Amino acid sequence: MAESTLIRDRYELLEQIGRGGMGEVWRARDLALDRRVAVKCLKPLGNHHEEPVLKGLRERFRREARVAAGLQHRGITVVHDFGEDDGVLFLVMELLExxxxxxxxxxxxxxxxxxxxxxxxxxxxxxxxxxxxxxxxxxxxxxxxxxxxxxxxxxxxxxxxxxxxxxxxxxxxxxxxxxxxxxxxxxxxxxxxxxxxxxxxxxxxxxxxxxxxxxxxxxxxxxxxxxxxxxxxxxxxxxxxxxxxxxxxxxxxxxxxxxxxxxxxxxxxxxxxxxxxxxxxxxxxxxxRPLPGRLGAAAGTGAHGKPPASVPRLPPLPSPPAGTPDGGTPDGGATALPPWAHGMRAGTPVRAARRPPAPALADGLVGPWSAVTVATGGHPSPPGGVPEGGATLAERHSAGVDLGRAGRWEEALTAHRATLAEREAALGPEHPETLASRHEAAACLGRLGRWEEALAGHRRVTEARARQLGPAHPATLDSRHQSAVALGRLGRAAEALEVYRALAVARAHAGGEGHAETLRARHGLGVSLGRLGRWEEALTEAREVWALRCRTLGDEHPDTLVSRREIAVALGWLGRWEEALGEYRPVRESRERVLGAAHPAAGTSRNDEAHCLEQLDRHAEAAELHRVSAALGGGPH
Structure with missing residues (x-):
């Protein structure tokens, strides 16, 4: 490569992520469109070729690149651009994680x-x-x-x-x-x-x-x-x-x-x-459960991995207090558990003040919190308070959160780890603010695909918060939810299912069956059922969560649309493609109307609908949706 890290005054090379006989692959930023891309740089055309040969190779490259750029399918890497810079042939592609x-x-x-x-x-x-x-x-x-x-x-x-x-x-x-x-x-x-x-x-x-x-x-x-x-x-x-x-x-x-x-x-x-x-x-x-993405299934797990022996087990759901019937209410009145709680013991009712629900993301991850008091569930600092310089650490914590919101997860991880080390030295390993930093660092690891490390971090925070705040405290349950997400990403769906089921029980006791956090746990429960191949149960769960979200959030709220998409996924897996199309299409139309046709979520829905049409052998309609995505920039990135 040339000394400059800028290609064609547009693509800024940030980090080499691959190298082989063909050349190099770089993580890069498209300055014109302000998006992350991958740039594949083939090795320079050497002097051992005659000029007519070089001319033929350049033309061949342009022809092959045009063919690659013209392929629009969810299963094919999107090629955005190509060219030559200082004797180096390059391709600009979607960045795949x-x-x-x-x-x-x-x-x-x-x-x-x-x-x-x-x-x-x-x-x-x-x-x-x-x-x-x-x-x-x-x-x-x-x-x-x-x-x-x-x-x-x-x-x-x-x-x-x-x-x-x-x-x-x-x-x-x-x-x-x-x-x-x-x-x-x-x-x-x-x-x-x-x-x-x-x-x-x-x-x-x-x-x-x-x-x-x-x-x-x-x-x-x-x-x-x-x-x-x-x-x-x-x-x-x-x-x-x-x-x-x-x-x-x-x-x-x-x-x-x-x-x-x-x-x-x-x-x-x-x-x-x-x-x-x-x-x-x-x-x-x-x-x-098939891997996520299978035949258009919702995102949720990654490649199977082996859990490290050092990962601690989650503490069990707390037993009801003495004299309280299993599944009872705080005053001792018996309450029938809903179908999704079948086989679980009801947890200790949550009496602590509840904070606002986390912003739910499409894959079940919780967005990082912007303030330490929120990340710790509002729990006050223990005697001694915040050490000298604590305000500075709080600012650094918030700066790390902001880096994550901007998608700069490596930098966010570095920031949170540095803050964690200082808080642990000054406050101790189980201070709520220390645990807040550890929680955020684990969230960054998950976003970077390092799910084994993320699971270990979230479980450590869960155990510490259970000791310090109580097993049913909202902050403890947040960490437990993130452990379930990590288990799903690691392909350990059976374990994730049980964690989500316990969470749904605990959240329902705290806020009711229609509370956003209860529904977020039930959403994870339904996805886990699908991962285990239990599609009829997954379909029932998705429909119930969708109906509750329609009532509490509205028909076109992002979380409601995620639930409706889960209905379509389950129908597809049951081979009921006509019904699945009837669910995928309204989701796509709503996302295009609310978010705009160029939004990544709208692009995902176009791909979903096109895939469904392909299963029904309606290839012309599917091709039209792919063309729309290509015209808008290749769909989701």
């Missing part, structure tokens, strides 16, 4: 993924490929490193045409004795190996290789030597998946082995439909 599938497997020590997650990824990738194949566009280099699993669980394919172009430029070329570019041999189709023209069926073969690796932990022909790998693809039948993992379904094995057929004519032609059915069956039959 997540990990590619190679990184996901590496983080799991090559442990295979659960079948519902494999089926979900298969369905999302197949839908994206089906979209591009209908337009006559082939990827030709599909592999785990080119498939991103975002923090919300949705999947996007990257690098349409670009990786192949990079090899042609000479950035990552390995040649056989016949001059064939080997590319990535673990995922090449037999026809690519033999040098015959590749078509959409080659992409399907590569998809089969990716799914085989997700299901077994290794590619189908993991033989070490490149030539042995190529021969394996060309001549050797892959080992059946269930020989490696007997618990996998016959349907998954049949699909993957069908995709890996040596003869392109023998590969399935209805992959998008089969993977949708497979994902739904996996969610229903295994009792496991």
């Amino acid at each position: 997540g990990r590619n599938l190679s990184e996901v497997l590496a983080a799991r020590d090559r442990e295979p993924l659960p079948e519902p997650d494999i089926a979900d990824i298969a369905a999302q990738v197949a839908a994206a490929l089906d979209h591009t194949h209908r337009q006559g566009i082939i990827h030709r280099d599909l592999k785990p490193a080119n498939v991103m699993l975002l923090d919300d669980g949705s999947v996007k394919i990257c690098d349409f045409g670009i990786a192949r172009l990079a090899r042609d430029i000479g950035l990552a070329t390995k040649l056989t004795t016949t001059g064939m570019a080997m590319g990535t041999p673990h995922y090449m189709s037999p026809e690519q190996i033999s040098g015959t023209p590749a078509d959409r069926r080659s992409d399907l073969y590569s998809l089969g290789c990716v799914l085989y690796e997700l299901a077994s932990g290794a590619p189908p022909f993991d033989l070490g030597d490149p030539w042995a790998i190529l021969v394996g693809h060309r001549d050797t039948p892959p080992e059946p998946l269930r020989d490696r993992r007997p618990e996998l379904s016959a349907a998954l094995e049949e699909l993957v082995l069908g995709l890996l057929a040596k003869d392109p004519e023998e590969r399935p032609t209805d992959v998008a439909q089969r993977t949708r059915r497979l994902a739904l069956a996996a969610a229903r039959h295994t009792g496991a």
